[in-house]
Amino acid sequence: MNGAFFVIGASHQLAPIAIRERLALPGEAAGRLHQELIALPEVRELALLNTCNRVEFYGVAAHPTAPARIQDAFCAHQRFAVDEFERFRLDLHGRSALQHLLEVAAGLDSQMIGETEIFGQVKEAYAAAQAHHAAGPVLNRVFQKVFQAAKHVRSHTAINLGQVSIANVAVELARNIFGNLATAQVLLLGAGDIGEKTARAFQNRGAGTLTISSRRLERAMELAVSLGARALPFEQRLTRLGEFDIVVCATAATEAVVTDELVGAAMKKRPVRPLLLIDLCLPRNVEAAAAKRQNVFVYNLDDLAKIADENRRAREAEVAKCRLILSDRADLLWPQVEAQLAALAAAAPKFGA
Amino acid sequence: MLALFTDRQWLWGAAMFYLAGWLLGTWSWSSRGRPSGFAVYALLAAGYALQICGLGVRGQAVGGCPLGNTFEICQFTAWSALSVYLVAGVTFRSGLLGYLMACLAAVITVVSLSQPSWDATRRAHIFGNNPWLEFHAALAVFSYGVFALLALTSLLFLMRLHSLQSKSLGGWFALLPSMLDLDQIGLRLLLVGAALLAASLAIGSVYWLRDTASVSVAKLLASVLVLLAAAAMLGLRLRGWLVAKRFAWACVALFGAALLSLYIVDESRRPLAPPAAARAEP
Numbered sequence: 001m002n003g004a005f006f007v008i009g010a011s012h013q014l015a016p017i018a019i020r021e022r023l024a025l026p027g028e029a030a031g032r033l034h035q036e037l038i039a040l041p042e043v044r045e046l047a048l049l050n051t052c053n054r055v056e057f058y059g060v061a062a063h064p065t066a067p068a069r070i071q072d073a074f075c076a077h078q079r080f081a082v083d084e085f086e087r088f089r090l091d092l093h094g095r096s097a098l099q100h101l102l103e104v105a106a107g108l109d110s111q112m113i114g115e116t117e118i119f120g121q122v123k124e125a126y127a128a129a130q131a132h133h134a135a136g137p138v139l140n141r142v143f144q145k146v147f148q149a150a151k152h153v154r155s156h157t158a159i160n161l162g163q164v165s166i167a168n169v170a171v172e173l174a175r176n177i178f179g180n181l182a183t184a185q186v187l188l189l190g191a192g193d194i195g196e197k198t199a200r201a202f203q204n205r206g207a208g209t210l211t212i213s214s215r216r217l218e219r220a221m222e223l224a225v226s227l228g229a230r231a232l233p234f235e236q237r238l239t240r241l242g243e244f245d246i247v248v249c250a251t252a253a254t255e256a257v258v259t260d261e262l263v264g265a266a267m268k269k270r271p272v273r274p275l276l277l278i279d280l281c282l283p284r285n286v287e288a289a290a291a292k293r294q295n296v297f298v299y300n301l302d303d304l305a306k307i308a309d310e311n312r313r314a315r316e317a318e319v320a321k322c323r324l325i326l327s328d329r330a331d332l333l334w335p336q337v338e339a340q341l342a343a344l345a346a347a348a349p350k351f352g353a
Numbered sequence: 354m355l356a357l358f359t360d361r362q363w364l365w366g367a368a369m370f371y372l373a374g375w376l377l378g379t380w381s382w383s384s385r386g387r388p389s390g391f392a393v394y395a396l397l398a399a400g401y402a403l404q405i406c407g408l409g410v411r412g413q414a415v416g417g418c419p420l421g422n423t424f425e426i427c428q429f430t431a432w433s434a435l436s437v438y439l440v441a442g443v444t445f446r447s448g449l450l451g452y453l454m455a456c457l458a459a460v461i462t463v464v465s466l467s468q469p470s471w472d473a474t475r476r477a478h479i480f481g482n483n484p485w486l487e488f489h490a491a492l493a494v495f496s497y498g499v500f501a502l503l504a505l506t507s508l509l510f511l512m513r514l515h516s517l518q519s520k521s522l523g524g525w526f527a528l529l530p531s532m533l534d535l536d537q538i539g540l541r542l543l544l545v546g547a548a549l550l551a552a553s554l555a556i557g558s559v560y561w562l563r564d565t566a567s568v569s570v571a572k573l574l575a576s577v578l579v580l581l582a583a584a585a586m587l588g589l590r591l592r593g594w595l596v597a598k599r600f601a602w603a604c605v606a607l608f609g610a611a612l613l614s615l616y617i618v619d620e621s622r623r624p625l626a627p628p629a630a631a632r633a634e635p
Contacts, residue, residue, distance in 0.1 A: 162523050176513065176522060179531030271593035274532060295597045303520050314523045 004341045005138060007097040008067045008089060009049075009056030012111050015088035023078055023085075025050050031128070033077050038134040040073070042066040044344065045136040047129035047143070049104070051121050053111055056090065058101060058125075060138045060341065067091060095334045098142065102326040105150035107159060114159040114315040119150055138340050142333070149329040157325070159318045162311030166194075167201035169304045169311070170278045174202070174246050177274050177297060181207045187244040188212045189237060189257060191223045194280050195250030199227060202246070211244070213237055215251070238262060242269035246276045249285040260289040263296055271295065278304070355410050361466065363407030364428060368462035370400030371431075374455035382452070382525070390448030393455055394439075400458065401435045408432060414477075418491045421476035423619055426494060427465035430615070431458045433498020434505075437545075441502075441538070449528045453505045485556055492553035493576065497611045499546035500583075503539060504608035507601040510535040514598055536597070539604055540590060547583040554580055569621040575614035582607055 010023050025033065030050045037057070038046045045060035057070050071089070075082045092100050100109070105122045107114045126143040129135040135143070154160050163172045171181075178184045186207045188199045191214040199210055210229035214220035217233055224231040232240065241247065241262055251257055258277060263286075267275060272295075279286040279300040291298035358366070374396035381389035408428060411419040419425040438454045465471055480486040509529055516526035529535075554576060561568050586603050589595035595603060 161527050172522060173517070175531060176517060176529075177532045179534045272536075272590075272596050274597070294599070297517055299520070307520055307522055310521065310523050 004044075004061045004094075004345070005059075005097055005142070005337060006061060006067050006091075006093045007056055007058050007100055008071055008091050009054060010085070010088050011054035011056065011090055011109065013109065014090060019088050020053065020055075022080055023055050024052070025055055025078075029077075031132075033074065034128065034132055034134065036077075037070055037073055038132055040066070040069050042069050045129070045139045046070075046134045047125050047139055049122060049125040051118065054104075056104075058097070058139065058142075060136065060344070067093075095330055098334055098337065099327060099330045101142065101146050102149050102330055103323065105146045106153040106322060106326060107150075108319055108322055108326070112164050113312065113319060114161075115164075116154070116160055119147075119154075122150075123147065136344075138337060138344065141340060142337060145329070145333050149326055152329075153322045153325055157318050157322050159315055159322050162307075162314055164308050164312045164315070166280070166301070166304045166308060167198040169307045170198050170248065170280075170299070171201045171205050173278070173297070173299060173304075173307075174207075174276055175205070177276055178245060181205055183208050184245045185243060186210045186246045186248065187232070187237070187241075188229075189234075189247065189249045189285070190214055190251035190253075190281075191216070191219045192250055192252065195248060196223060196227075198248050198250065198278070198280065199223075199229070202248075203227060207246070215253075242266035244275075245273065246278070248278045248280065250280045251285055253281065253285055254283055256285055256287045258286045258290065260287040260293075263287075263290040263293060267293055267296060280304075355406055355413075358406075358410075360407050360410035360414065361472075363403050363410060364462065365466055367400040367402075367404035367407060368459065368466055370396050370403060371455055371459040371462055374400065375452070375459045378448075378452035378455055390451055393448065393451045394442065397435060397451065397455055397458065398439060401432070401439060404428065404432050404435070404462070415475060416478045416482075417480050418487045420490045420494055421479045422472055422474055423616075424465045424468070424472035426615055426619060427461050427471070429491075429494045430498050430501060431461040433495040434458065434501040435498075436495070437499050437502050437542070441542075449525070450505065450509060450530075453508070454502070457501060457505060483560075486560060489553050489556040489560075492549050492556070494615075496546045496549035496553060497608075497615060499542055499549060500604075500608045500611045503542040503546060504605045506535055506539050506542060507604035510539060510601040511598065511605075514601070536600075539601065543583060543587055543590070543604065543607075547580065547587055550576075550580050550583060572618045572621040575617040579607070579611050579614045582610060 010020065012020065015023065030048060034046065034048045037043060042061060042063040043059055043066050044062040047058045049056045049058065057074070059066060059070065061067065071085065072082060075085050103109045105119055107116065107118050110118050126135065126139070129139060163169045174181060174184065181202065184207050186199070186202050186209065188195050188210065191212055199212070203210060210227060211232050212220045212224045212227070212229050213232040213234050213236070215234045217231065221231040237257070241258070242265070247258065249258060263275065263277070274295045274297060277286045277290065277296065277298045279298065282301060284300055286298050288298070290296055374393045377389060377396065378393045408419055411425065415421055420429055435454065435458055442451055442454070480490065510532065512526065513529045513532050513535060516522055516529065517532065561573070586595060586600070586607065590600055
């Protein structure tokens with residue numbers, strides 16, 4: 001009975017990226033495969049968690065061969081050798097499978113520990129299982145309890161405190177200075193990839209106005225259109241720097257594009273309001289001396305990486321505490337799941353019906 | 354109901370609530386990584402209610418606003434700071450500010466209750482039954498309570514600044530409000546404190562002009578200097594000449610100066626009247 005609840009699949013913990021690429025399921029294919037698998041007589045209930053870092057099938061077996069049948073069908077669908085899959089697969093049963101799902105939903109099993117996106121992805125997986133009529137009494141109970149436990153862990157530990165990506169650290173810094181970003185004026189110097197990512201991070205956190213300036217005005221205008229921002233001729237940064245609260249430097253320039261003198265002139269126009277300069281360039285685009293000015297905050301790539309690293313370490317330090325909480329939850333939940341599995345087995349067995 | 358306990362018993366009760374808020378905040382901080390905002394706020398509010406009772410009993414005993422000795426001034430200052438915090442703290446939503454407020458209130462009230470000499474001389478009717486003089490004194494001490502809260506928010510600002518400059522955003526730095534929010538609340542508190550003190554001194558000056566010998570030069574100078582300092586800081590801040598770190602340190606120094614002036618004002622009083630009777634504890 002213990003093995004009737006199971007998880008089988010592959011994740012970043014065991015499978016390298018090259019393998020995960022071959023196992024990845026595009027959205028529509030995932031839906032079709034899910035429907036095929038739930039039709040198997042050995043499978044009673046099934047949810048498919050399909051993200052860039054994992055493909056995992058959480059199910060309730062009507063017969064002990066259910067995980068193997070799912071594995072075979074999945075490998076056939078992906079044209080992947082079963083024996084190769086077995087080298088990288090995750091295959092857990094009973095309480096261990098439950099504990100794994102709890103840790104996945106809480107972000108403990110994520111590549112970026114404590115990230116919150118996975119919680120939404122687990123919710124989507126459950127919603128899809130419901131839509132495909134693949135969620136029964138066991139999965140319904142398990143997923144509801146898993147969501148409660150994941151929320152509890154996030155609100156009672158520091159697992160999701162502090163940002164761990166460069167772009168989000170930049171936004172966190174801005175929030176620590178300006179609070180609500182709705183009134184903050186953001187200037188992006190340079191229209192490359194990293195600048196765009198950072199600009200999007202600011203927009204996602206509700207930054208008031210975004211302006212993009214690049215030596216190539218047409219590129220700045222192009223990016224401005226795609227981000228719903230404004231474009232500014234590059235040379236105008238010299239006279240208009242004081243109008244902005246946050247300046248993200250992401251140009252390919254080999255010399256400083258924001259000099260100490262320029263910052264000094266800007267601060268004369270806004271002595272009370274702080275100026276945040278985020279330098280994402282190598283060599284640096286903001287003169288280091290500017291950081292010594294009152295109410296001016298300069299962060300370069302090393303600074304952002306250091307903060308991200310500290311946050312990551314802080315999250316890792318919370319993992320043991322979170323596991324303990326989730327283990328307690330699994331101890332409470334598992335007897336209920338076992339009882340439901342027993343009731344299901346005693347009722348009409350699907351296998352061979 | 355006020356007669357159920359003596360003034361000092363009410364005030365000890367209040368102090369215990371403040372202390373409980375501080376201890377609860379410390380415990381929740383160490384166990385959960387953040388001070389428990391609502392619980393600390395509730396304990397402060399309960400302590401505040403008891404302190405009103407205690408100050409009320411003392412006020413009845415001395416026949417006016419209880420500002421006749423160091424103990425009473427300390428209690429009134431803590432009460433004033435809490436009055437502002439309990440209103441402004443709701444919108445500020447900073448668990449850390451509540452925690453520091455609990456810490457400040459507990460220290461002021463417990464220390465003042467533990468020093469019998471601070472409450473040895475009780476002066477009744479120190480304002481000569483003149484409600485305007487009483488209002489003048491109450492406003493002045495209330496403004497010092499506002500400066501106490503200003504000092505706390507300025508300390509939070511300095512901590513936030515330190516976290517930004519040292520590039521350490523984690524741990525308890527993550528609990529701090531943003532720099533701009535702290536700066537804005539600091540400016541508003543300074544404005545309120547300066548306005549209250551100005552109003553207080555304006556009222557007092559009317560009576561001083563009638564009888565210049567009634568106020569010692571030391572008291573006059575100390576009070577006026579605190580007001581001038583607050584006004585100068587306000588002017589410099591609004592002109593953008595005193596900002597960020599310097600402004601925050603100036604606010605902390607202003608509270609220090611206010612405390613010093615309270616000491617001078619208290620010392621400048623001539624020994625008056627025999628101890629008040631009534632329900633006040635011997």
